[in-house]
Amino acid sequence: MSDGLQVxxxxxxxxxxxxxxxxGVDLAVPTGEVLALLGPSGCxxxxxxxxxxxxxxLTGGDVAWDxxxxxxxxxxxxxxxxxxxxxxxxxxxxxxxxxAYGLPAAVRRDRAARTTRVAELLDLVGLPGTERRDVATxxxxxxxxxxxxxxxxPRPRLLLLDEPLSALDRALRERxxxxxxxxxxxxxxxxLFVTHDQDEAFAVADRVAVMDSGRLLxxxxxxxxxxxxxxRRVAQFxxxxxxxxxxxxxxxxxxxxxxxxxxxxxxxxxxxxTGGVLALVAGAFVVDPTTTPAPPPxxxxxxxxxxxxxxxxxxxxxxxxxGGERGAARGDVSGVVRAVRSRRGRTEVVVDxxxxxxxxxxxxxxxxxxPGARVALQVDAAAVAxxxx
Ligand SMILES: Nc1ncnc2c1ncn2[C@@H]1O[C@H](COP(=O)(O)OP(=O)(O)OP(=O)(O)O)[C@@H](O)[C@H]1O
Numbered sequence: 001m002s003d004g005l006q007v008x009x010x011x012x013x014x015x016x017x018x019x020x021x022x023x024g025v026d027l028a029v030p031t032g033e034v035l036a037l038l039g040p041s042g043c044x045x046x047x048x049x050x051x052x053x054x055x056x057x058l059t060g061g062d063v064a065w066d067x068x069x070x071x072x073x074x075x076x077x078x079x080x081x082x083x084x085x086x087x088x089x090x091x092x093x094x095x096x097x098x099x100a101y102g103l104p105a106a107v108r109r110d111r112a113a114r115t116t117r118v119a120e121l122l123d124l125v126g127l128p129g130t131e132r133r134d135v136a137t138x139x140x141x142x143x144x145x146x147x148x149x150x151x152x153x154p155r156p157r158l159l160l161l162d163e164p165l166s167a168l169d170r171a172l173r174e175r176x177x178x179x180x181x182x183x184x185x186x187x188x189x190x191x192l193f194v195t196h197d198q199d200e201a202f203a204v205a206d207r208v209a210v211m212d213s214g215r216l217l218x219x220x221x222x223x224x225x226x227x228x229x230x231x232r233r234v235a236q237f238x239x240x241x242x243x244x245x246x247x248x249x250x251x252x253x254x255x256x257x258x259x260x261x262x263x264x265x266x267x268x269x270x271x272x273x274t275g276g277v278l279a280l281v282a283g284a285f286v287v288d289p290t291t292t293p294a295p296p297p298x299x300x301x302x303x304x305x306x307x308x309x310x311x312x313x314x315x316x317x318x319x320x321x322x323g324g325e326r327g328a329a330r331g332d333v334s335g336v337v338r339a340v341r342s343r344r345g346r347t348e349v350v351v352d353x354x355x356x357x358x359x360x361x362x363x364x365x366x367x368x369x370x371p372g373a374r375v376a377l378q379v380d381a382a383a384v385a386x387x388x389x
Contacts, residue, residue, distance in 0.1 A: 037192065
């Protein structure tokens with residue numbers, strides 16, 4: 001018998017809907033595991049979570065805990081906790097009153113035990129000493145921390161979290177995602193966590209289940225999911241931005257494609273079978289900082305229009321990476337720059353690469369050049385995944 005949560009062939013279909021919101025999902029969350037359900041808006045994540053909670057009737061399939069079906073068990077008797085986007089705190093209770101509401105009745109009635117347990121829970125979520133605060137005075141992040149403390153108070157055997165951080169701004173979300181993981185791990189809580197944000201899923205979960213159109217596409221630990229997406233759809237959803245067919249051995253292909261296949265094969269990061277596909281994420285190409293960009297043809301060089309001095313001294317039509325043996329040896333992969341942008345402290349260069357398409361290459365901080373220039377590129381095999389054909 002398996003322990004923890006088992007979801008077997010679950011179907012959720014809303015009245016009048018043409019397609020099922022959840023369409024035959026099988027999933028297991030063993031005790032102590034945090035599993036993230038990740039997928040685009042409308043893919044059925046919340047419907048599945050609500051079906052597990054008992055808030056949505058099953059059209060088909062079964063939900064079980066430790067091998068025993070809970071399909072007929074009402075929501076409040078399943079022993080599952082719930083935390084939503086808006087923690088739904090009670091406005092008329094202070095912080096301690098909100099947290100204490102989640103405690104088992106016996107603890108709630110014992111004043112000393114209640115005080116101790118509320119203090120423990122507030123410590124756990126990083127809000128020690130806030131017992132007497134009016135919840136109306138809390139920030140959005142603090143409110144969600146209190147809601148988490150309240151949800152953990154009864155020690156639920158499963159905690160169901162539906163986009164608990166999505167109302168917060170990005171910086172706060174990133175920090176709270178890490179804190180949330182720490183709290184779930186420290187308390188050994190089994191959890192099912194719904195999110196549409198890849199970074200959040202990867203930060204919080206032991207395994208990530210990717211959903212699309214009501215179905216599960218892949219379930220894997222974050223690193224494995226990232227390195228080996230099961231399909232192009234999964235890879236696209238994770239943020240892979242370009243896809244290259246692996247050519248037959250000996251086929252004549254653009255230098256960039258050959259460099260990709262060689263680099264990935266050498267790194268042993270991903271299988272590169274003929275007929276397979278290489279998926280590239282931002283950074284699969286890196287601007288070679290030792291070479292000088294070749295400027296765009298004079299009539300298309302925006303630097304001329306702007307009266308800016310060209311960033312390169314390589315003659316128009318010159319060999320990219322020229323000026324020495326080093327450039328000649330590794331300057332055979334190149335691309336035409338479309339834009340240069342700074343993103344989270346990194347320089348990203350949108351570049352058209354022959355045979356590959358438009359990708360986001362990385363460059364050293366502060367590096368820049370005019371659009372239209374041709375730059376030499378190197379391959380970073382760690383940003384390339386192999387997909388089955
Ligand atoms: N109560 C409902 N009645 C009818 N259709 C619904 C209901 N709730 C959800 N749906 C539909 O079911 C599908 C799945 O919705 P669901 O909310 O589960 O997706 P989701 O992945 O959680 O999306 P989001 O991230 O936007 O919340 C959608 O097409 C949605 O319109």
